[in-house]
Amino acid sequence: MAEAPELATAAGDHDPGVGLAAVASLRRLLEQLEALQVDNARAQGWSWERIACELGVTRQTVHKKHAVRRLRLRR
Secondary structure (H helix, E strand, O other), rough: HHHHHHHHHHHHOOOOHHHHHHHHHHHHHHHHHHHHHHHHHHHHHOOHHHHHHHHOOOHHHHHHHHHHHHHHHHO
């Protein structure tokens, strides 16, 4: 996580190569954090609807994105 501030700074770099690479890294980090917190919420009994509300998306969107991933992890 310590790299997030550096990536955020690099995302504003005037060199598009540096900036775009940082954006891509931030996107991967964000996806990992979202998956971690969705798993945490589900483990604590949160509904897909409540998770979706917190993420600002529909229940269908969050369920489609994370339910399949969670099923794969259990196998």
